[in-house]
Each structure stands twice: as C-alpha cells, then as structure tokens.
Amino acid sequence: MDYNSMIPFQDLNLYPDPPTTSTFITPKIEPKLEPLDEPPPPPPPPSLHLSDVASPAHSSAEADIYSEFCRLSELFRSTIAQKHGDAAILPDSDPDSRAIVPVPDPETQVSNVVLAPRGSRKYQTRSSELVRVTDLKPEDDRYFRDLIRKTRMLFDSLRVFSIAEDEKQMDMMVPHRKTRGDLKASAFMRQSGLWLNRDKRIVGDIPGVSIGDVFFFRMELCVVGLHGQAQAGIDYVPASHSSNGEPIATSIIVSGGYEDDEDAGDVIVYTGHGGQDKHNRQVMHQKLECGNLALERSMHYGIEVRVIRGFKYEGSISGKVYVYDGLYRIIETWFDVGKSGFGVFKFKLVRIENQVEMGSAVMKLAQSLKIRPLEVRPKGYVTLDLSRKKENIPVFFFNDIDGDHDPLYHEYLISTIFPPYVYNSGSTAGCECVGGCLNDCFCVMRNGGEFAYDVHGNILRGKPLIFECGPHCRCPPTCRNRVTQKGVRHRFEVFRSRETGWGVRSLNLIQAGSFICEYAGVVLTREQAQIFTMNGDNLIYPSRFAERWKEWGDLSQIFSDYVCPSYPSVPPLDFAMDVSRMRNVACYMSHSSIPNVFVQLVLYDHNNLSFPHLMLFAMENIPPMRELSLDYGVADEWMGKMAICN
DNA sequence: GGTCTTTCATATCG
DNA sequence: CCGATATGAAAGAC
Numbered sequence A: 001m002d003y004n005s006m007i008p009f010q011d012l013n014l015y016p017d018p019p020t021t022s023t024f025i026t027p028k029i030e031p032k033l034e035p036l037d038e039p040p041p042p043p044p045p046p047s048l049h050l051s052d053v054a055s056p057a058h059s060s061a062e063a064d065i066y067s068e069f070c071r072l073s074e075l076f077r078s079t080i081a082q083k084h085g086d087a088a089i090l091p092d093s094d095p096d097s098r099a100i101v102p103v104p105d106p107e108t109q110v111s112n113v114v115l116a117p118r119g120s121r122k123y124q125t126r127s128s129e130l131v132r133v134t135d136l137k138p139e140d141d142r143y144f145r146d147l148i149r150k151t152r153m154l155f156d157s158l159r160v161f162s163i164a165e166d167e168k169q170m171d172m173m174v175p176h177r178k179t180r181g182d183l184k185a186s187a188f189m190r191q192s193g194l195w196l197n198r199d200k201r202i203v204g205d206i207p208g209v210s211i212g213d214v215f216f217f218r219m220e221l222c223v224v225g226l227h228g229q230a231q232a233g234i235d236y237v238p239a240s241h242s243s244n245g246e247p248i249a250t251s252i253i254v255s256g257g258y259e260d261d262e263d264a265g266d267v268i269v270y271t272g273h274g275g276q277d278k279h280n281r282q283v284m285h286q287k288l289e290c291g292n293l294a295l296e297r298s299m300h301y302g303i304e305v306r307v308i309r310g311f312k313y314e315g316s317i318s319g320k321v322y323v324y325d326g327l328y329r330i331i332e333t334w335f336d337v338g339k340s341g342f343g344v345f346k347f348k349l350v351r352i353e354n355q356v357e358m359g360s361a362v363m364k365l366a367q368s369l370k371i372r373p374l375e376v377r378p379k380g381y382v383t384l385d386l387s388r389k390k391e392n393i394p395v396f397f398f399n400d401i402d403g404d405h406d407p408l409y410h411e412y413l414i415s416t417i418f419p420p421y422v423y424n425s426g427s428t429a430g431c432e433c434v435g436g437c438l439n440d441c442f443c444v445m446r447n448g449g450e451f452a453y454d455v456h457g458n459i460l461r462g463k464p465l466i467f468e469c470g471p472h473c474r475c476p477p478t479c480r481n482r483v484t485q486k487g488v489r490h491r492f493e494v495f496r497s498r499e500t501g502w503g504v505r506s507l508n509l510i511q512a513g514s515f516i517c518e519y520a521g522v523v524l525t526r527e528q529a530q531i532f533t534m535n536g537d538n539l540i541y542p543s544r545f546a547e548r549w550k551e552w553g554d555l556s557q558i559f560s561d562y563v564c565p566s567y568p569s570v571p572p573l574d575f576a577m578d579v580s581r582m583r584n585v586a587c588y589m590s591h592s593s594i595p596n597v598f599v600q601l602v603l604y605d606h607n608n609l610s611f612p613h614l615m616l617f618a619m620e621n622i623p624p625m626r627e628l629s630l631d632y633g634v635a636d637e638w639m640g641k642m643a644i645c646n
Numbered sequence B: 001g002g003t004c005t006t007t008c009a010t011a012t013c014g
Numbered sequence C: 001c002c003g004a005t006a007t008g009a010a011a012g013a014c
Helices: A061-084 A106-114 A138-171 A181-191 A218-224 A290-301 A359-371 A442-446 A526-534 A639-645
Strands: A130-132 A201-203 A234-237 A248-254 A267-271 A305-312 A320-337 A343-351 A381-383 A396-398 A492-497 A501-506 A515-518 A522-525 A575-578 A597-603 A613-618
Touching (some): A138 A218, A181 A218, A201 A248, A248 A267, A248 A290, A290 A320, A290 A343, A305 A343, A305 A359, A526 A575
Parallel strands (some): A130 A201, A396 A492
Antiparallel strands (some): A305 A320, A320 A343, A492 A501, A515 A613, A522 A575
16 A cells, blocks of 8 residues: 555645635644545456356256355355464455555455454554545545445345354254344454455545445444444544544444433534443433543534434334434534433534435435325325336335326336246246245255345345245245245335436335345347337347346355355346336336346246346345436446336 | 453343 | 343453
C-alpha cells in the first residue's frame, strides 16, 4: 500500500460543507484524506477465482454428489481445526484494491494471524488515523459498492453455512449449544483479514454503504466498518490512540437502550453510556469519559457522526434490524437528571441537510403503504393488484409520472409456461419422505447432499440447478425443500421511473438469499423463437442472464480449496421466453451491473433439465422502496429492459 | 502487552 | 410476551 501519496487534510479543500471547513478539525489531530484524484481503480476483480470447470461426464452422478458433500464438510472441519494453529489460511484478495481497504499482506497474515495461538489477539488492530472520504467518482462508488456487497454476501454465506454445519452436528446427536452464525462468520472473516476499513478510521460516510442499507447483526456492522463495537453504542477513536490525546466519536447506534433517549428522526437526544447495571437500569451517575467524552469532543470540533438506528422489525431473523440513517452533527450537550434520578449526559444531534431520506423513515413509509396505500399516497396508484389475485400477495402498480398504464394490458402470468412435452419427458423420480424430508432424502442427494435452503427458505449456495421436491415426491407441502413453488412472499410494486422506465420495488424488507419471484414467460423453442424474431417481437433469452448465482455462497476467500458447485451440469439453455403478452412482475425489473437480484435455475414440477424455471433471489438485503435490479448480461445498460418496454 | 472492564448483543428459557 | 440468564466478542482502559 502506498501511503506516501497521502496528502494531509489541510492541503486539500475537498470537504463540501463550507461552514465547517475551517473549523472542522484541529491541526493537532492531523486527519488525512485519501487522495482520490489518481487514476480510477481497476475494474472490480472477477468474483470467481476458481472457474466453473465442467466436471467430466461421470458415469455415476451420485459419486459426484457425495464427494462434493464430503469434501465440503471436511473443509469446514479442518478450518475450524486451524483455530488451533496447524495450517495456513491464505486469503484471496485483490492486490490492486484501493488503499483505504485493508489488503492483507500474506507475510503478516502468516505471522500475525494464522500462527497466533488460540486466545491471543494478534489480528490486525484498528488504526487511529482519522480520514474522511469525499468526492467519490462514480466508478469509485461502484467499486466500493460492489466490495461492500461482496463482503456482506460472504458474511451471510458463512453465517448460514455455519448454522447448516451446526445442524448436521445436531443431527449426529453431538450435544452442544447452538452456533451463533453471526459470530462465526465474523470470526472467519477476521482471521482471513477481510474486515473492511480497519486501516483508517473513517469520519462520515463509509464508501459503498448507502443511507438506508439494512443490517441484521451488529457483527456485520463491524465487518464493513460502519460501527466497530460489537455491543457498545458509541464508537470512537480512544484518547490513548488519538494524536492530540482527545477521543473522537465516529458513529453511534440508536436502539432505545436508554430510557432518556428522545428520537424525533432528524433530531435525536442521545444518552451517553455508563451508570447502568447488568439489567440496564440506571443506578449511577454517568461520567464524562470514554464515549461520552468522545461525543463531546466531536461536537467541539464539529465532526459529524454516523447514525445507525436499531429497531424491532417483524420478519427479521433476529426480530431486529439496523438501518444506516446518515450523518448527524452534535450541536448541544448537557448533564441532566434522568428518569431514574441519576445524572446522565445528553447529546442533541441534528441530521445534516442534503442527504437522501432516512432509511428508517422510508421503512416506516413502506410499512404504512402496505396497510393503507391510498391514504398515504392518494395519487399514483393505478391498481392495487396487477396480478388480479393470481399472486399470493397483491402486486401494486404505481405511476405518478405520466399516463402510461401499459402493464395493465398484459395478462398476468404467475409461472412460466413450458411446452407440454416437457412434462412428459425426463424421469418421474421423487422422494419417499412421507414424514418430511431429512438429510437422507433423495431430493437432498440430488442437490449435492445438502438442503438447498435453510429453515427460513433462504438459499444456501448458488448452483447450476436446484431440485425442489415436487408432485412426484411423497413429502408434505410443508417440506423444507419447497420454496420457490410456493410463490411470492413480499409485497411488490411496479412503478414508473424517469431513469429506468419501469421498475420494481418491494414494500417489505427482503433478506439476502430469500426468494423473490419467478422470471415468468411463455417458453419458445429455438425454431419458434426464430419466427417470432422475424416478426419483430422482442424475446428474453435466459442463457444471457449473467451467472450471478456463482457469487452467492462463494466461500473461496475463506476456504482456499473451495470450488464453485458444478453439479448438476445442465446443458446451455436453448430456449427463449416471450413476455410480450403474458408476463409477471419480474420483467419490469431493471438491469444493473451491480444487481441486487440473481437468477437461480430450479426444477420442481418436471424433471427436464433443459427447461428449468428461472427463479430470482435477493443478492443482498434489499430495503423497502429500493429498486430491484438484475444482471441481464447485456453490454448496454438498459437493453435488457428496453426489450420489453417497447 | 497482557488482563480487566465495559458494552444500546443475541438466544433461550421460564 | 416480558425479564432473567447464559454466552459471547470487540476494543478501550490500565
């Protein structure tokens, strides 16, 4: 990493807030700014480091399944064993990453991390160097956005993977306490040096993290560097590390843990920490020290703090979510007598203007839209169910921009229509799990010896193809291996957008890995498609979708010999889909090269490998009201969608 | 550099 | 559905 090129903050006047530029920070603290005017970063590294080599046609497909299954389990166990220091974990990192992101040095990696005896804390420690990142170019922004997304995908993959492994142990009657997947995931990533933003203490926005981004675990906030405390509500550079001996606060979490908090959205009265017993009762006076002092010092220097709100959310795994709500300035602090009768420090924070709307406010809006849409937005709703009762959950249609009601004039198609012969071909094999499918289920074997979904119905790993239980199986409809066939679980809204023509958003928070909907259409064979194309109709070619499933569940950065699942090998998709007359909500989704939705092929109602369903899953936690996007695999930004907008 | 302490976690159990 | 309790992990304080 080249730190020589770093320029002291005072020499650059890039900070966009004029009033605070001069008083922003005392020279003593010597904050530095990452120079951002050097050549743009290299394109994001290819997400896959191990190519998906098609395995040679095995005579026994079963051998493939088991070897893959056993190898992975072994991989997991041996990596756990490494905690005791008997093997090397070599991280897989992009050597050209921007300097602000930690790039693990293989040498320090070996000496500091891998060989560290159990219990010692020889991981890379946090830097105390204050930095603010401003004026990111669009390409920088995309790079960091992608980096954050990949980091969070890895976190989630590891979390779910750890829980899945834990369940196997449970099945084998090994008594133990349930694994905390969040802790396991963060530990793995820390060992591999994959925590972000640890070599600088960033004041202000974290590159790649947007206002409104939603997190389910505190450890996840640590991993991306948004808030570095596993439990504490105030994150700060400690006095002992600060160049002027004063602590500086960088972020807080507002989650109602203190009775004297007042949260009015743009204005927060935040209570300092301390003085509580283990039952969170205020039993002592607070002191102006640690985080309290840091907040006071941040106020003095006019340093903004990141605010993350934590609140209860139904439908969240943990029952709670954390939402990044942007930057606030501390404008006032005083010592007050709290409700308990003990003295507490209070801090008045005001949200800095000209930021996009608060994530928590957007979530509240979406919540009320679900219940009474017409009262909240009297204008713009064209219909409250585009699907005309075909979907489990109505699909709203909103257009407050122009009079285009085109989506109304298409027949709503809930699932793809295949040619009839598809259902008569292929095997009619199914499982015999009358009492519900377990690990020895035939369909589980077909998925490589593991369930494709976790108990919440979230996809574990992207695969060339997933077999769900279907009509040939004897398991009940409640079987865990039936997910996509049950249809949508979220409230979607098709909307008119000035930027993307049509778009799709959800009024629910969608957890990463959860099923969204099918990409439905009428299947045309190659011959039929040629005729249609000659008539000037635009068709969807499923083979063109980028294979983003490879990124979901990719653990190659943690387990060096991890390989992307290549089983079962499916023939290239050789059909087109007509969505000109019949379509579902999916075809209004926009294209993006940093998509939040990916395509996973699934079979459930027939066994013909050549005609799978195109099922869409969330690549990241998608906050309510954020546009869904797919990688259509097209060079031109909007071509994928233009094909069906006309 | 260890060890201790604090901390607006999280899961489970009555 | 709470509250108590157990387990846990980061990182600041000393």
